[in-house]
Amino acid sequence: MHITLCLTDTKPEPWLAGLQAAWPEATLSVWQPGAPPADYAVVWAPPQQFLDEQSGLKALFNIGAGVDALMQKRIAPGTLVVRLDDAGMSVQMAEFVTHAVIRHFRELDGYQADVAQGRWSYRKPRSRAACQVGVLGLGVLGERVARALQVFEFPVRGFSRSPKQIEGVACYSGAMDGAGLHDFLAGLQVLICLLPLTPETENILNRDNLSRLARGAHVINVARGAHLVEADLLDLLASGQLSGATLDVFRTEPLPAGHPFWQHPQITVTPHTSARTLREESIAQIVGKMRALQRGEPIAGVVDPVRGY
Secondary structure, three states: OEEEEEEOOOOHHHHHHHHHHHOOOOEEEEOOOOOOOOOEEEEEOOOHHHHHHOOOOOEEEEOOOOOHHHHOOOOOOOOEEEOOOOOOHHHHHHHHHHHHHHHHHOOHHHHHHHHHOOOOOOOOOOOOOOOOEEEEOOOHHHHHHHHHHHHOOOOEEEEEOOOOOOOOEEEEEOOOOOHHHHHHHOOOOEEEEOOOOOOOOOOOEOHHHHOOOOOOEEEEEOOOHHHEOHHHHHHHHHHOOEEEEEEOOOOOOOOOOOOHHHHOOOEEEOOOOOOOOOHHHHHHHHHHHHHHHHOOOOOOOEOOOOOOO
C-alpha cells in the first residue's frame, strides 16, 4: 500500500510521521514530480501536475473540510475525493460561532467601546426569544452549530439544499434562489454562513438576500470568502440594514493591507481560524477510511462531483 503526500504550504513531515505510525505496514512518500504512482494521496492544494501524474489513485484525501478549490481541477474519473467530515472541527466551529452570536446579542462590542473611553454604560437587555438565528448550511459543522446555539435558548432556523430534520431547529430547504431560502432568511437577527462553495452558492450573501434579514441584523461568515459580496455588505452596514459582521474568511487571504474590512468599526476580522485542522484526529480518520476502502466498505465524506461537496 503506497500513500503519497502533496501538501502545498504545509509541512509534510508531521503528517508523514503520523500516518506511518497509524499504518506501519504502508509505504509513504512526499510527492515529487515524476514519482511512481501511489494508491492513495493525502493532499492540500495540490498542483495540476500532481493530479495528472497520479491519475490512477483510488482516493484523494483532502486535509480540510472545504474542497471547492480541489474540485476546480482536473481529477481522473474513478478517483474518489474525500473530505474531512469532522476531525475535531465541529466543536471548534461551535465555539467560534456561539461566541460571535453571544457577543452580538449581549452588545459586548458596545460595552468594550464604552470602557475604552472610561464610560460605565447600561444597555437594556434584549429578548432572547426575538433573536432568531439562522444557520445557512446544515452539514456536519452547520448541524453542530445549530445544536450548540440551542443550549443558549436561541430560536434557531436552518437551511439546506435537501430536507433535514434536527430536533428543536426550524428546518427549511430548496434551491439557493427559491422560496424556501427566502422564508428562512425573513426577519433573522443573526445569519451564519456555513455553506460549501459551489457555483450556486457563490455570492449568496448579497444585497437582495441580506436585505431580507431583520433591520440591524448581524452576519457571520465562516465558510468561504466568495460567498460574500463585499461591496453589498459595506453598503448595508452604512445604511443601518446590518449592524455588524463577523468575518473569518475572505476572497483574498491573507486579507490585503488597506482593505476596508481591517479598520471598519462594525466588522470583526479573524484570520481564517474558526475551525483549524487537527492533525492527530485527521490522521486517525483518514487511515480509518483508507482501511475501510481496502476492505471494500463504504465511507463517509465522499464528494459528489456534480454537487461539488
